[in-house]
Amino acid sequence: LFGQVEAFAGDPILSLNDSFKADPRDRKVNLSIGVYTDEHGRIPVLGSVRAAYERIGFAERPYLPMEGHALYRDGVQKLVFGASHPALSDKRIATIQTIGGTGAVGIAADFLAKHTPGRTVLVSDPTWENHHGLFQRAGFKTATYPYWDRASRSVDFDGMVKALDAAEAGSIVVLQPVCHNPTGVDLDEAQQAAVTDLLVAKGHIVVFDMAYQGFGTSLEADAAFVRRYAARASCLVANSFSKNFSLYGERCGGLSVVCRDRDEAERVLGQLKLAVRRSYSSPPMTGGLLVGTVLGNDDLRAQWTREVETMRNRMDAMRKLLAEEIRKLSNEVDIGFLLNQRGMFSFTGLTEQQVTALRERDGVYLVGSGRMCVAGLNEANVPTVAKSFVDVSQG
Ligand code: PMP
Numbered sequence: 047l048f049g050q051v052e053a054f055a056g057d058p059i060l061s062l063n064d065s066f067k068a069d070p071r072d073r074k075v076n077l078s079i080g081v082y083t084d085e086h087g088r089i090p091v092l093g094s095v096r097a098a099y100e101r102i103g104f105a106e107r108p109y110l111p112m113e114g115h116a117l118y119r120d121g122v123q124k125l126v127f128g129a130s131h132p133a134l135s136d137k138r139i140a141t142i143q144t145i146g147g148t149g150a151v152g153i154a155a156d157f158l159a160k161h162t163p164g165r166t167v168l169v170s171d172p173t174w175e176n177h178h179g180l181f182q183r184a185g186f187k188t189a190t191y192p193y194w195d196r197a198s199r200s201v202d203f204d205g206m207v208k209a210l211d212a213a214e215a216g217s218i219v220v221l222q223p224v225c226h227n228p229t230g231v232d233l234d235e236a237q238q239a240a241v242t243d244l245l246v247a248k249g250h251i252v253v254f255d256m257a258y259q260g261f262g263t264s265l266e267a268d269a270a271f272v273r274r275y276a277a278r279a280s281c282l283v284a285n286s287f288s289k290n291f292s293l294y295g296e297r298c299g300g301l302s303v304v305c306r307d308r309d310e311a312e313r314v315l316g317q318l319k320l321a322v323r324r325s326y327s328s329p330p331m332t333g334g335l336l337v338g339t340v341l342g343n344d345d346l347r348a349q350w351t352r353e354v355e356t357m358r359n360r361m362d363a364m365r366k367l368l369a370e371e372i373r374k375l376s377n378e379v380d381i382g383f384l385l386n387q388r389g390m391f392s393f394t395g396l397t398e399q400q401v402t403a404l405r406e407r408d409g410v411y412l413v414g415s416g417r418m419c420v421a422g423l424n425e426a427n428v429p430t431v432a433k434s435f436v437d438v439s440q441g
Contacts, residue, residue, distance in 0.1 A: 049144055057175075059413055062294055066411050074409035075427045080227065080390055082289055082421040088358070090292050094350035098339035107331055114143020114300075115334035122300035123339025126256070126269055133276050133304050140315035141302040142322060143329045147257045147286025148176060150301040151220075154253050154282045155184035156321045157303075158218060159313075162251060167218040168210070170194075172415060174227045176253070177220050186218070192227050198381040199395055201231050218251045223271040225258035225389025227291045228417035232262065232388065238271045246279045257286040260354035261361065261389045265290075287337050289390065290354050296333030359388065359423075364423035365372040370430035379439045392418045400438045408434040424439055 051400050062078045068247040084090045102329055102432040113119065119141045123134055133139050144150040153402055158165075162402060163185070171190035178188045191213075192205030210219060221241075256274050262268040272283055280303075287298035301318065322328065326436040340346045369381040385394060396404070404410040410431055423431065 048404065057288075061313065062411060062413065065078055069409055069411075070145065071409040073427075073430055074411070075422065075431055077410050077418045077420075077422040078411045078413050079441070080289070080294060080419055081294060082361075082390065085360065085423075087424060088420075089294070090353075092292050092350060092353045094286060094340050094346045095291060095293065095336055097346055098336045098343075099347070101339055102332075110143070110331050110334055111330045112142075112322045112328050113315065114329045115331070115338045116118065117338035118334045119145045119300070121338055122285065122302065124298070125144050125265065125341060125425055126272060126277060126283055128266070128269065129275055138305045138306045138311045138319060139276075139302050140305060140311045141300060141332050142315070142318050144284070144296040144299040144301050145326065145329055146288055147284055147299040148180070149297065149326075149329075150284030150286070150287060150299040151177065151253070152180045152183075153318060153321050153325065154184065154284055154303050154435045155181045156325065157188065157252075157318060158251065158282075159184040160318065160321070161200065162216075162218070165251070167220065168213055170206075170226070171221065171227045172228055173220070173222070174255070174257075177256075181218075181220075188211075191219075193226070194231070194348045196395065199231070199380075200386065201233060201237070203233070203237055206240065207244060207378050210241070210250065211248065213248070213250070216249045216251065218253060219245060220253045222247055223254050223256050224262040224268040225391070225404045227257065227304075227416060228391050229393040230387030230389055230391045230420075231393070233271070235270075238274070240273050242278060245275075247328070252279075254281060256283060257287055258389050259285060260290045260351075260359050263388075264358075265351060265354060285331075290357075291337060291340070291350070293333060293336065295434060296336065297330060298333040298337050298415040311409060324415055332404040340359060345425060361420050362388070364420055364428065365392070367425070367428050368420075368432055368435075372435055375432060375436045376440065390419055390421050392420055394418050394435075396438065398436075403438050404434050407437075410434045410437050 066076045072203050075228045076436035123141050167181040167186045167188045170193035181188050192202045193204035254335050259268045283302045285300045288294045303314050341349050365384045394416045401412045
């Protein structure tokens with residue numbers, strides 16, 4: 047019956063993680079998968095989340111409604127848009143709890159396929175690979191806009207603007223507002239403003255995918271692009287709590303659609319519920335309660351904000367340390383990119399051959415594109431990584 051089913055090649059990043067686990071070397075370093083680990087290489091359990099877990103205990107587990115837990119949805123809106131955002135006071139944002147950021151982008155794609163079909167979807171080149179997959183699964187064709195300038199290791203802003211301007215009016219544009227995966231480079235405020243003007247003028251439909259809120263500058267500052275855009279025009283915002291709550295396996299995310307008015311938002315919420323019903327019916331409760339409890343309680347939310355800051359500061363410190371260690375070994379290797387980029391990832395500019403050499407010779411695992419997960423660095427492994435970088439860069 048299924049004789050002609052093709053083998054799945056596997057996800058390259060997840061396969062790399064398996065190879066890392068199987069690698070017998072003691073000094074191996076995993077900088078491939080996008081998971082934040084602490085200075086001991088462990089995925090942290092945040093104190094705020096642990097406190098929430100103790101509070102919620104284990105009671106009965108009925109289905110949540112299709113749109114998710116009310117406390118959670120309220121928390122998403124205030125965190126993403128800010129408590130005093132005009133769209134929030136106008137009650138024109140439709141928000142649902144989703145199965146991680148992936149589920150948020152997936153439901154956004156399903157919703158758009160039904161209500162704004164046949165448009166081209168533009169994603170950054172490069173991007174999180176699943177953007178292509180999720181929109182294609184929903185029936186769209188995907189194309190790219192330039193984003194990364196290899197020579198300057200920063201944003202190819204002119205290329206991006208030209209492509210967005212040349213695209214057919216009313217195209218769907220996926221933007222990562224902060225801590226871009228995989229490059230680590232973001233638009234500055236002036237670029238955000240210019241792109242906003244262009245997107246609004248072209249009538250493009252913007253899907254913001256914010257998977258790393260709080261890992262750039264702060265929870266508030268990282269949302270500024272989305273907040274300013276949402277004050278100007280309708281848009282969709284997918285957000286993930288996997289990283290900033292360190293709750294990868296609980297699958298916590300949100301999808302918000304900013305609408306023209308309250309009536310439109312109510313109808314859109316109904317259609318989001320229908321999309322959920324047809325896909326997985328309702329989201330999981332424990333994750334919903336954990337995040338909802340932290341975001342809904344002033345003390346826990348303040349504690350969580352400090353914990354996000356600790357994770358962010360550690361990643362920034364590791365970038366600096368790696369840059370210093372490389373500098374100690376060589377003046378030839380460029381380290382500017384380490385200091386300009388932010389969030390969980392850095393595009394190193396290393397070629398696929400250099401990445402292979404790092405892995406085979408020294409047990410330092412990066413993604414083939416040259417993406418390094420900065421959160422995998424710690425004081426113990428930075429000297430090894432610095433030496434490998436220098437060796438491989440100098441041939
Ligand atoms: N979008 C981007 C840009 C991401 O990097 C990720 C996580 N790798 C996701 C969405 C998916 O988030 P989640 O793990 O919460 O499904």
